[in-house]
Amino acid sequence: MTRQTVSGAMKRRYLKQHLFFGAVRLSAIILTLALGGILFYIIVNGIQVISWEFLTSPPTDSMTKGGIMPAILGTLYLTLGAITVALPLGVVAAIYLTEYAKQGRIVRAIRVGVNCLAGVPSVVFGLFGLGFFVVFLKFGSSILAGALTLGILILPTIIGASEEALKGVPQTFREASLALGVSKWLTIWKIVLPNALPGILTGSILGIGRAAGETAPIMFTAAAFFTAKLPGSIFDEVMALPYHVYVLATAGTHIEETRPIQFGTVLVLVALVLGIDLIAIIIRSYMRRKKRW
Amino acid sequence: MTRHQKEIIIKNVFFVFSLISIFILGLIVVFLFREGIPLFREVSLRDFIFGMEWYPTYSPPSYGIWPLIVGSLIVTIFSSLIAVPLGVLSAVYISEIAPPAMKEVLKAIIELLAGLPSVVLGFFGMVIIAPWLQETFDLPTGLNIVNASVILAIMAVPTISSISEDALYAVPNEFKEASYALGATKFETIARIIIPAALSGISTAIILGMARAIGETMVVLMVAGGAAAIPESIFDSVRPMPASIAAEMGEAPFRSGHYHALFATGIVLFLMTLAFNLIADYISQKFKEVGSATL
Numbered sequence: 260m261t262r263q264t265v266s267g268a269m270k271r272r273y274l275k276q277h278l279f280f281g282a283v284r285l286s287a288i289i290l291t292l293a294l295g296g297i298l299f300y301i302i303v304n305g306i307q308v309i310s311w312e313f314l315t316s317p318p319t320d321s322m323t324k325g326g327i328m329p330a331i332l333g334t335l336y337l338t339l340g341a342i343t344v345a346l347p348l349g350v351v352a353a354i355y356l357t358e359y360a361k362q363g364r365i366v367r368a369i370r371v372g373v374n375c376l377a378g379v380p381s382v383v384f385g386l387f388g389l390g391f392f393v394v395f396l397k398f399g400s401s402i403l404a405g406a407l408t409l410g411i412l413i414l415p416t417i418i419g420a421s422e423e424a425l426k427g428v429p430q431t432f433r434e435a436s437l438a439l440g441v442s443k444w445l446t447i448w449k450i451v452l453p454n455a456l457p458g459i460l461t462g463s464i465l466g467i468g469r470a471a472g473e474t475a476p477i478m479f480t481a482a483a484f485f486t487a488k489l490p491g492s493i494f495d496e497v498m499a500l501p502y503h504v505y506v507l508a509t510a511g512t513h514i515e516e517t518r519p520i521q522f523g524t525v526l527v528l529v530a531l532v533l534g535i536d537l538i539a540i541i542i543r544s545y546m547r548r549k550k551r552w
Numbered sequence: 553m554t555r556h557q558k559e560i561i562i563k564n565v566f567f568v569f570s571l572i573s574i575f576i577l578g579l580i581v582v583f584l585f586r587e588g589i590p591l592f593r594e595v596s597l598r599d600f601i602f603g604m605e606w607y608p609t610y611s612p613p614s615y616g617i618w619p620l621i622v623g624s625l626i627v628t629i630f631s632s633l634i635a636v637p638l639g640v641l642s643a644v645y646i647s648e649i650a651p652p653a654m655k656e657v658l659k660a661i662i663e664l665l666a667g668l669p670s671v672v673l674g675f676f677g678m679v680i681i682a683p684w685l686q687e688t689f690d691l692p693t694g695l696n697i698v699n700a701s702v703i704l705a706i707m708a709v710p711t712i713s714s715i716s717e718d719a720l721y722a723v724p725n726e727f728k729e730a731s732y733a734l735g736a737t738k739f740e741t742i743a744r745i746i747i748p749a750a751l752s753g754i755s756t757a758i759i760l761g762m763a764r765a766i767g768e769t770m771v772v773l774m775v776a777g778g779a780a781a782i783p784e785s786i787f788d789s790v791r792p793m794p795a796s797i798a799a800e801m802g803e804a805p806f807r808s809g810h811y812h813a814l815f816a817t818g819i820v821l822f823l824m825t826l827a828f829n830l831i832a833d834y835i836s837q838k839f840k841e842v843g844s845a846t847l
Contacts, residue, residue: 272739272740273737275737275739276737276739276740279743280649280739282641283641283642283645283649284649285641286637286638286642287641287642287645287646287650287654287658290638290642290658290661290662290665290709291661293706294661294664294665294668297672297673297676300680301672301676348569351566351570352566352570352572354566355563355566355569355570356570359563359566359567369574371830372571372573372574372577373573374829374832375573375577375826375829375830376573376576377829378763378764378767378825378828379577379580379767379822379826380768380769380794380821380825381767381768382767382794382797382798382818382821383580383818383821383822385769385797385798385801386583386584386587386801386814386815386818387579387580387584389587390584390587391579391583394587395583395586411576418573442555442558442559443559444562465667469667471669472668472669472671472672473669473670474669474671474769474770475769475770475798479801479802501669501671501770502671504671504675505674505770505773505774508674508675508678508679508774509773509774518679521679525675528669528671528672532667532668533664533668536663536667540660540663544656
């Protein structure tokens with residue numbers, strides 16, 4: 260082989276590398292542009308309608324004017340309800356999986372169960388909520404039914420995040436506590452949980468963000484097209500931001516007319532959900548830097 | 553009560569709670585079937601699955617969901633064509649190529665993409681992409697397979713990317729070093745060593761991404777167009793299963809044939825995503841990377 264062909268072969272190998280790296284970088288650019296483009300359109304079109312009044316007054320004139328206050332409140336109720344249901348259940352399940360369970364068939368089955376639950380389509384959660392909470396338990400279409408449905412939807416997120424957080428606590432912490440004669444439960448309660456708390460918190464915040472943005476699970480279980488009054492009890496229907504967007508954008512005779520309100524509502528929803536996610540991301544990276552072990 | 557007894561009680565209570573996911577899955581199955589099975593007093597399973605006509609409100613109604621199944625499969629496949637390269641390549645970028653600062657930024661971008669509510673993406677598809685498609689290609693409607701696939705791809709990319717990235721990250725460093733020591737370029741190392749070693753993880757990622765796309769509701773409800781017919785071109789409208797359920801449940805009279813048919817559609821959808829998840833789980837377990845000794 261002459262010197263020339265060797266360097267020719269090398270060139271071809273590096274050309275392939277350049278092409279591949281180009282494709283790889285392009286994919287990163289496309290994703291950045293996708294997020295940037297979506298946020299840009301929503302912010303530019305939505306910011307004009309955002310005002311204190313828009314955020315604090317109810318819709319008027321068959322939802323063609325006025326604000327979105329009942330939808331904001333409704334989303335708040337549903338989301339808080341969901342996390343109240345999911346957090347204790349999820350943390351307890353995660354504690355069993357990481358602290359007590361011996362690796363074996365049962366634990367394996369539980370993990371498969373968690374994964375499968377995480378994969379259930381949101382509309383199927385909606386159907387389940389309708390069949391179980393609304394019809395069978397006779398909660399009716401209500402905050403209670405919607406919050407429970409959203410709660411089980413985010414349960415796998417909470418379990419996964421809590422497990423990660425618990426696993427992140429060094430084994431030596433547990434051993435030191437047990438060696439001092441502290442019982443297993445007290446060790447978990449006083450040593451493991453406090454150290455895992457920031458991680459669990461991050462997971463819960465992400466869960467809250469997820470619950471706030473979901474539409475399909477609350478369509479048949481909680482969400483009202485329009486309510487004149489604010490909910491008086493957990494057995495009342497509520498308006499919710501995601502459902503409000505859907506309703507304004509697809510149903511009714513004023514779709515074009517209410518476009519600004521739609522963009523405004525979308526902006527509020529996105530700001531709420533991504534704001535929540537961003538808080539979680541920041542807490543997590545802060546935690547990583549501050550970690551003492 | 554002695555300390556020992558207390559510990560045992562706590563452990564058992566925790567065990568019961570840890571079964572909650574399986575318990576809920578069981579409840580989901582029970583209640584989907586409870587509301588869905590009565591349909592089969594009216595229609596045979598065969599006519600339901602393979603029936604070509606979905607006219608649930610006609611009299612007599614016809615409950616064939618084949619066009620809905622085809623709609624679901626088509627948007628899932630087309631969205632994967634976009635999402636798989638984007639997701640896998642971006643994962644390669646993050647784990648192998650990007651400088652550390654870029655890595656953090658891109659991970660945050662992908663996480664925020666994952667966080668965008670589906671109704672927001674659906675809205676974006678309706679208001680921005682649909683009019684653009686309609687004008688550019690001179691179509692009767694911009695709400696079609698292409699639009700739905702693009703938006704679904706945006707939803708599936710974060711799933712594919714983050715799981716692939718974990719898999720790539722888990723490939724032992726010795727593999728790379730050995731490859732470089734033999735004189736391979738970075739690209740050759742990635743293409744012939746790292747990606748093959750992470751293939752089970754990447755496959756899992758792709759399957760879970762597809763499961764995400766097939767079960768996604770708001771996007772297909774808002775941008776797929778809603779025509780319950782077998783499409784002839786990629787610019788035709790379709791009515792995937794989740795869209796049909798979400799759009800019609802509000803109007804279906806309680807415990808009518810239509811109501812039961814929507815629950816039965818939910819069963820089909822549930823079983824499909826369950827199958828996807830079990831396959832993904834099987835692959836990730838069977839080809840688990842347990843250190844460098846296994847390869």
